[in-house]
Amino acid sequence: MAATGNILFSGVGGQGILLASEVTAYALLAAGYDAKKSEVHGMAQRGGSVTAQLRYGDKVYSPLIEPGKADILISFEMMEAARYLPYLHQESKVIVNTQQIKPPSVAMGQVPYPANVLDAVSSLGIQVVSVDAFDIARDAGEVKAANIVMVGAMSAFLPMGVEVYENIINTRIPERFREVNMKAFAAGRKITA
Amino acid sequence: MSGNEAIAMAAYEAGVTVASGYPGTPSTEIMENLSKYEGVYTEWAPNEKVGLEVAIGASFAGARAFATMKHVGVNVAADPLFTVSYTGVRGGLVVLTADDPEMHSSQNEQDNRNYAYAAKLPMLEPSEPAEAKELLKDAFELSEKFDTPVLFRITTRVAHVKGVLSKGDMRKSSAVCGIEKAPAKIVMLPGNARNRRKIVEERMAQLTEVAESDTFNKVEPGDTKRGFITGGVAYLYVKEAFPEATVLKLGMSWPLPEKKIKAFAASVDELFVVEELDPFLEHHIKAMGVECHGKDLIPNQGELNTSIVRTAIDPDSAPVLFAPAELPMRPPNMCAGCPHRGVFYNLSKMKDIFVSGDIGCYTLGFLPPLSAMDSCVCMGASVTIAHGMAKALGDEGKGRLVSVIGDSTFVHTGINGLINSVYNDSRTVLVILDNRITAMTGQQNNPASGCNIKGEAANAIDLEALCRAVGVKHVETVNPHDIAECKKALQTALALDEMAVVISRAPCVLLPEIKNAPHNPYSTKTENCAGCMACVKLGCPAISWTNITSQEAVAKGYKEKQKGFAVINEVQCNGCGQCAALCKFEAINRKGE
Numbered sequence: 001m002a003a004t005g006n007i008l009f010s011g012v013g014g015q016g017i018l019l020a021s022e023v024t025a026y027a028l029l030a031a032g033y034d035a036k037k038s039e040v041h042g043m044a045q046r047g048g049s050v051t052a053q054l055r056y057g058d059k060v061y062s063p064l065i066e067p068g069k070a071d072i073l074i075s076f077e078m079m080e081a082a083r084y085l086p087y088l089h090q091e092s093k094v095i096v097n098t099q100q101i102k103p104p105s106v107a108m109g110q111v112p113y114p115a116n117v118l119d120a121v122s123s124l125g126i127q128v129v130s131v132d133a134f135d136i137a138r139d140a141g142e143v144k145a146a147n148i149v150m151v152g153a154m155s156a157f158l159p160m161g162v163e164v165y166e167n168i169i170n171t172r173i174p175e176r177f178r179e180v181n182m183k184a185f186a187a188g189r190k191i192t193a
Numbered sequence: 194m195s196g197n198e199a200i201a202m203a204a205y206e207a208g209v210t211v212a213s214g215y216p217g218t219p220s221t222e223i224m225e226n227l228s229k230y231e232g233v234y235t236e237w238a239p240n241e242k243v244g245l246e247v248a249i250g251a252s253f254a255g256a257r258a259f260a261t262m263k264h265v266g267v268n269v270a271a272d273p274l275f276t277v278s279y280t281g282v283r284g285g286l287v288v289l290t291a292d293d294p295e296m297h298s299s300q301n302e303q304d305n306r307n308y309a310y311a312a313k314l315p316m317l318e319p320s321e322p323a324e325a326k327e328l329l330k331d332a333f334e335l336s337e338k339f340d341t342p343v344l345f346r347i348t349t350r351v352a353h354v355k356g357v358l359s360k361g362d363m364r365k366s367s368a369v370c371g372i373e374k375a376p377a378k379i380v381m382l383p384g385n386a387r388n389r390r391k392i393v394e395e396r397m398a399q400l401t402e403v404a405e406s407d408t409f410n411k412v413e414p415g416d417t418k419r420g421f422i423t424g425g426v427a428y429l430y431v432k433e434a435f436p437e438a439t440v441l442k443l444g445m446s447w448p449l450p451e452k453k454i455k456a457f458a459a460s461v462d463e464l465f466v467v468e469e470l471d472p473f474l475e476h477h478i479k480a481m482g483v484e485c486h487g488k489d490l491i492p493n494q495g496e497l498n499t500s501i502v503r504t505a506i507d508p509d510s511a512p513v514l515f516a517p518a519e520l521p522m523r524p525p526n527m528c529a530g531c532p533h534r535g536v537f538y539n540l541s542k543m544k545d546i547f548v549s550g551d552i553g554c555y556t557l558g559f560l561p562p563l564s565a566m567d568s569c570v571c572m573g574a575s576v577t578i579a580h581g582m583a584k585a586l587g588d589e590g591k592g593r594l595v596s597v598i599g600d601s602t603f604v605h606t607g608i609n610g611l612i613n614s615v616y617n618d619s620r621t622v623l624v625i626l627d628n629r630i631t632a633m634t635g636q637q638n639n640p641a642s643g644c645n646i647k648g649e650a651a652n653a654i655d656l657e658a659l660c661r662a663v664g665v666k667h668v669e670t671v672n673p674h675d676i677a678e679c680k681k682a683l684q685t686a687l688a689l690d691e692m693a694v695v696i697s698r699a700p701c702v703l704l705p706e707i708k709n710a711p712h713n714p715y716s717t718k719t720e721n722c723a724g725c726m727a728c729v730k731l732g733c734p735a736i737s738w739t740n741i742t743s744q745e746a747v748a749k750g751y752k753e754k755q756k757g758f759a760v761i762n763e764v765q766c767n768g769c770g771q772c773a774a775l776c777k778f779e780a781i782n783r784k785g786e
Contacts, residue, residue, distance in 0.1 A: 012523065022355075029357060036321075037355040039195075040297060046557065047734050048525035061433040063321070063354040063426070066500040068512045082518040102737050103523040108562060108729055109738035109757055111521050124515055 004057030006065040007154075008087055011076030012101045013050050016147030020076070021052035023151055024158070026168045028056045031160045038063040047101075049080060074154050076133070076147060077101050082117045085124070092126055093157050095192075097133040097150055129153060129192055136187045142177070145184035152188025162189065194358055196351040199322040200289070201226035203329035207285070208365045209233055209259045211251035213244035215605065216634035217263030218298035219352035220291035224261055225637070228646045237637055237646050240572070240605040241266035245273050245288060252286040252342075253379060255370040257333055264292040264305050265571065269606065274342070275312045279389040280379040281340035281396075284368045285333035289345045291352050294469045295496040300552065300571065302494065304470035309344050309447035313393050315400050316344040316446040317409065320428045323358035325351055328409075328444060330364055335403070337366060339396055346446065348469065350426045350496065401448045409445035412457060419506075420461025422454065422474060422485070427467045427497055434503035443474065451481050458483045465490070465506060469497050527557050529735040530767035532699035533626050534563070535673030536597065538731055538771070539680045541565040546593045546687070547582065551575035551607070553599040554633045554701075555626050562732045566597070573598070573606025579621040580614045592687045594621040601631035601639040604654065608663070614692050615664040622686040623694045625656060626673075628701040636703055660694045667693040674699055676774045702767055713783055714766035715773055720750065721780035722758040728772040728781060735765035736772060 007024065011017045021037055028035045033056040040050055053065045067086045074095045075081035081096045088094070096118060105111050122128045131153045133146040140149070148169075155165055162185075169181050194202070200223050204212060212235045214224040228235040238244030241262040251258035262270060267290045274288065290308070293299040309316035317332050319325035325347060332343040377385050404410055416437045423431045424443035431440060441457045443449070458464050458478075466475045466487040475487030490505040491497065504511045527534055537558035540548055550556055550566035551574065559566040568578055579596035586594075598607045603625050611623060631637040638644040643653035660668045667689055671682045679697065686693035700707050729738050740757040747753050761772070761781065773781040 013525070025355065034357065038350060039353045039355070046525035046528060046554070047523075049523045060356075061429040062499045063350050063356075063429070064496075064498040066498060066512075068500075068514045079520055080523070083520055085515040086517050088515055103521050104526055104561070104732060104734070105521045107734065107737040108732070109740050112740075114518075114520055117518070117520075120518055 007054040007072045008070040009052040010080040015076040020147040036060040140183040142180040148184040149188035152185040156192035196322040197222035199326040203326040205230040207330045207333040210256045212259040213247040214261035216637040219349045221634045241270040245270040252282045252284045255368040256284040261289040285336035286342040306473045322356040404450040413440045415439040423467040430502040433499045529765045530702040530769040532673040537563040537565040549575045549579040549596040551598040576610030580619045600627040600641040619692045627698045632701045670696040673697040713768040714763040724755040727775040
């Protein structure tokens with residue numbers, strides 16, 4: 001088990017980023033890794049940029065990912081994927097929800113929402129997977145499960161099998177949301193598997 | 194488990210029976226989690242001084258007691274802290290300070306290790322959640338063994354980091370609860386205090402011997418070309434950046450083990466002190482006559498990380514990174530339907546006023562488009578700063594000075610300021626933004642909300658009666674969602690020649706009963722939108738503006754000069770109605786109206 005990895009979660013407050021990172025962390029722990037996760041709290045609940053950092057390996061010291069060392073960037077909002085370019089390296093995988101959430105300056109019409117954000121990332125030669133997580137989650141029965149669609153899409157890049165995640169959804173997510181989350185996970189997984 | 198969850202569990206396992214705190218990021222979740230354990234009495238205090246004093250009382254009665262706060266909270270609690278250092282304890286007493294390097298959610302970046310030095314108290318400092326759990330239990334033992342309160346310092350990257358840890362053994366205090374009179378020890382009038390002063394010094398000498406042992410401060414052997422002295426989360430960055438080097442890890446930040454440090458320094462070719470924020474260790478190590486690198490290389494502002502530590506010491510190891518993209522900022526914003534918005538919208542429209550602000554969600558009223566806050570210093574300072582300005586400005590300040598403060602912050606330290614304003618004949622207007630909760634830190638109850646820390650019904654302060662009782666004659670309560678009513682109340686108060694209070698009362702939209710209630714959202718009839726942007730100026734995240742060219746305007750049936758139109762996102766809108774009241778063109782309506 002020499003593999004070590006760094007996963008950077010990004011998005012906007014309220015998108016379920018902390019739960020998504022939690023599910024992924026439990027999956028890594030279940031697979032026998034040491035894992036450490038660092039979160040942003042406080043102001044972040046008010047529609048600001050949110051990140052969670054998850055590191056795993058035989059033994060993890062620092063809770064923070066170094067710039068240039070994120071193996072996976074999973075962004076729950078399109079523009080927020082481009083905010084963390086200095087964290088990426090040439091072999092990073094970038095998984096992006098195509099949903100757009102306008103920050104205040106855009107909502108007030110002062111500046112446009114940046115066009116072609118994903119092109120900017122792929123032009124660096126970095127692999128980008130775009131996921132219409134909002135639509136997929138709606139089809140699964142609940143738009144709020146978009147975060148688990150994203151976790152499903154990412155799962156193909158991580159060393160654990162589907163059953164590990166299913167187990168975690170079964171034990172960690174309240175019963176009434178389980179079925180929707182199972183469907184959301186499977187639909188996300190299908191995109192990348 | 195997060196560091197804060199681990200600390201709550203450790204407090205329980207250490208046999209704490211009384212705990213008090215005031216919510217403040219990154220410390221808040223400690224009390225929230227501790228309140229769930231059976232057999233521990235927990236409460237939210239109105240401020241940190243009160244919280245610490247409650248814990249001191251519990252300790253005097255023989256209970257293990259715990260007080261939690263964020264770094265700036267220790268400033269509020271500093272008065273009892275410096276004296277409880279003299280009285281010592283009966284049941285173990287630990288005071289937790291959660292510091293916030295990088296100011297993720299704070300108004301300054303202070304290094305509270307300095308409090309250990311200044312108050313002559315031992316300080317323990319973990320670097321990660323699992324260590325925090327064991328170290329906190331040790332802190333209670335240390336407290337009772339040496340008859341001293343213990344300071345326990347964590348930082349954001351300990352509090353909000355999740356790591357793996359297990360349940361541990363339960364420890365109990367040997368102290369028994371009961372009234373025990375010890376006036377020479379705990380009545381701090383000068384004669385007694387002078388005697389205790391000597392004991393404090395003797396105690397620090399004994400604690401230095403503890404620091405010399407391997408209990409808290411351990412050498413981790415390695416390559417002796419480079420030696421590192423470090424503590425807290427900085428230890429983790431050193432271990433990752435220089436895994437081969439030898440390290441002296443200080444779990445006790447104060448007092449420092451002089452013999453151990455000198456021996457360690459002599460054992461290595463080059464010595465580096467790696468610490469976040471102030472050169473606290475470095476100054477004391479240099480004062481021992483030991484040469485070392487420290488803040489000549491390591492930044493003294495903001496959080497460290499592995500990369501910063503590595504490149505500060507080996508500049509050639511700096512990696513080549515992808516350049517950042519230029520993107521619009523995404524600052525936090527008051528929520529869709531936030532009641533504070535109605536007050537700030539009105540204040541933003543009033544000419545020539547100065548708005549003295551305070552610490553809470555409503556500090557976001559500073560941001561555009563509202564931009565309705567002109568100062569913000571610390572909790573409770575809004576009231577007093579406005580009063581000070583009024584006295585300095587004299588007639589020039591008449592009808593122009595408004596202070597805004599939340600319900601929780603008003604109870605925290607605003608009441609004293611209001612009493613002062615009344616007593617000293619202020620002519621300012623205080624707006625209490627009463628949303629029934631301490632919202633910024635995540636909806637904690639306070640003495641005005643009618644619930645205790647567990648969410649059970651509690652006695653609630655009557656804010657109107659309180660303001661009248663301290664001598665305010667004009668107290669008016671308004672619904673901030675009613676923009677016109679709110680405007681009238683502010684104008685009336687500003688026109689008075691005496692201290693006036695306007696209470697803006699509507700519940701926080703993040704309260705579960707509001708959040709989960711069925712909403713009746715508004716929607717836009719874009720063909721009616723005249724493009725005046727009145728609604729957009731509220732800065733509500735549910736309202737967005739679409740720019741159009743003059744050709745597009747004509748094609749859509751608008752006047753050629755119309756620059757665009759507003760759209761409401763019905764998923765985000767919670768139907769507060771502030772925008773509908775501002776629209777003069779009937780473009781904003783509820784469904785079916």
